[in-house]
Amino acid sequence: MAFSNEEILEGLAEIVAEETGLPTDAVQLGKSFTDDLDIDSLSMMTIVTHAEDKFSVRIPDEEVKNLNTVGDAVTYIAGAQA
Amino acid sequence: MNAPRDVVVTGIGATTPLGGDAASTWAAALAGESGARPFDNDWAEQYGIPVTFGATIKVKPEEVLARPEIKRMDPSTQYAIIATREAWADAGTPEVDGERLGAVVSSGIGGIWTTLEGWDTLRERGARRMLPMTVPMLMPNSPAAYVSLEIGAQAGAHALVSACASGAEAIGYGIEMIRSGRADVVVAGGTEATIHPMPIAAFAASRTLSLRNDDPQGASRPYDVDRDGFVIGEGAAVVVLESAEHAAARGARVYARLAGVGLSADAYHITSPDPEGKGQQSAMRRALEMAGATAADVVHINAHATSTKVGDLTETNSIRTLLGDEADHVLLSATKSMTGHLLGGAGALETVFTVKAVHERLAPPTINVANPDPELHVPLVRDVPAALPAGDVVAINNSFGFGGHNVALAVTNA
Incomplete structure (x- = not known):
């Protein structure tokens, strides 16, 4: 069963909130992980690890650097669900 | 320098x-x-x-x-x-x-x-x-x-x-x-x-x-x-x-001075203390020397005392050997009787206790001593706190570790 984009955003927001302490509603599609959410590379890899687990997808390391915004991540995860 | x-x-x-x-x-x-x-x-x-x-x-x-x-x-x-x-x-x-x-x-x-x-x-x-x-x-x-x-x-x-x-x-x-x-x-x-x-x-x-x-x-x-x-x-x-x-x-409130540090290693056995306690005595002696204190100045010792027979008695024998008759007026506290053994946290917690003891002139008790070991030859504070004397005093916190590490810290009043 595939997750909808809304479900992916919601799940990702929960993961980011757990990792950073930010409120879930701060995690919006247009937000940059580094510039807006102040997430460093270790935290980003932690978020990726949890997201892979939660959505049963694989996000290769070379893709992670292309995930600038929350929206990029939602789009990638949605497309990676087969 | x-x-x-x-x-x-x-x-x-x-x-x-x-x-x-x-x-x-x-x-x-x-x-x-x-x-x-x-x-x-x-x-x-x-x-x-x-x-x-x-x-x-x-x-x-x-x-x-x-x-x-x-x-x-x-x-x-x-x-x-x-x-x-x-x-x-x-x-x-x-x-x-x-x-x-x-x-x-x-x-x-x-x-x-x-x-x-x-x-x-x-x-x-x-x-x-x-x-x-x-x-x-x-x-x-x-x-x-x-x-x-x-x-x-x-x-x-x-x-x-x-x-x-x-x-x-x-x-x-x-x-x-x-x-x-x-x-x-x-x-x-x-x-x-x-x-x-x-x-x-x-x-x-x-x-x-x-x-x-x-x-x-x-x-x-x-x-x-x-x-x-x-x-x-x-x-x-x-x-x-x-x-x-x-x-x-900056006008800070001062609890006490940390006036001396003494370090040594037994180089005897990986877990057992040297039964002669030479390393333990060296650590305490060095701490007192750095503090400019003598055996007669020591009023309180927070013992390492983990509740093992060989460890507890080696330490008190070391204290008796180093301080001689002056050990008669030392109030010994074994606070692990209450806290358990915090391992890497123990020496720090017991330093806090020793600092508070000097600041408040009150040695904390040792609990659970129903029948004191007859080989304990240092006065033990039992069940209730004991008052430390007024004036200039020195207290020691002993900490020993597996590996033969010995650390003694000398605390004096502010």
Whole structure:
């Protein structure tokens, strides 16, 4: 069963909130992980690890650097669900 | 070279089996309470671990720290951060140049929860599920590093490892940083979070833990003839050390002076103390020499005393040999009877106790001594606190570790 984009955003927001302490509603599609959410590379890899687990997808390391915004991540995860 | 500088204590913090802060821990110690309790787990059934109790932390870090802090710090670092925040506030949040501020926080064993949970993750779920923060969480310098981040300590962040002497050695190093002029203020202490089934099983295998499962609160009984081993504890304690000039310039409240550090190694056996106690005596002698004190000045000793027969008596024989007849007026306290053994946190917590004892002129009690060992030849404070004399006094905190590490710290009144 595939997750909808809304479900992916919601799940990702929960993961980011757990990792950073930010409120879930701060995690919006247009937000940059580094510039807006102040997430460093270790935290980003932690978020990726949890997201892979939660959505049963694989996000290769070379893709992670292309995930600038929350929206990029939602789009990638949605497309990676087969 | 300039003369060594005087070092004072201007802040204390702790989270322990007796309380979530230094004040409640000290109050419980003066009241003779035990921090030991039955484990809330099934390790005995699941793994056959023969010990079913320990001195677990009184206030869980989850009640104090933000959730992201819990997730990125091993419990040993969590305890250290809780103690640091308290101590730093207690010192009045000193204004100090980061280049003149140090952090020295030790653990005896390191981030073992993180290490073992990482191994569980790898075996059960594979490398792809390993969390990226695993290494910075498990490394033994993690508490020191996080404390340096917390307070902005740029003069140096250090983690000296010497098993159960680690917390005292950290404070000793902090004293040296200030004496030598490297820093004006140092946050120093120790922490440990090893109440995990693997280390418990390992300590049990070495036959060093008390098996008094039917009486957890009565199990830690240093100097009682019926002692049968130590009670594992957990927690952290830190002190804010400051040069006397720096503290005076900002009008800080001073608890006591940390006037001497004595270090030695037995080079005798990996776990057993040298029965002649030469290394222990050297450590105490060096601490007194640095403090400019003599045997006659010593009024109180917080003993390492873990509640093992050979360890407890080796120490008191060392005290008797070093101090001679002057040992007759020393009030000896074995506070592990109440706190259990915090391993890398023990030397720091007992330094906090010794500082408070000198400040309040009150030696904390030793509990559970129903029948004092006839070979104990130093006056023991039993069940209720004992008053220390007025005037200039010296107290010693002894800490010894597996490996033959000996650390003695000399505390004098401000």
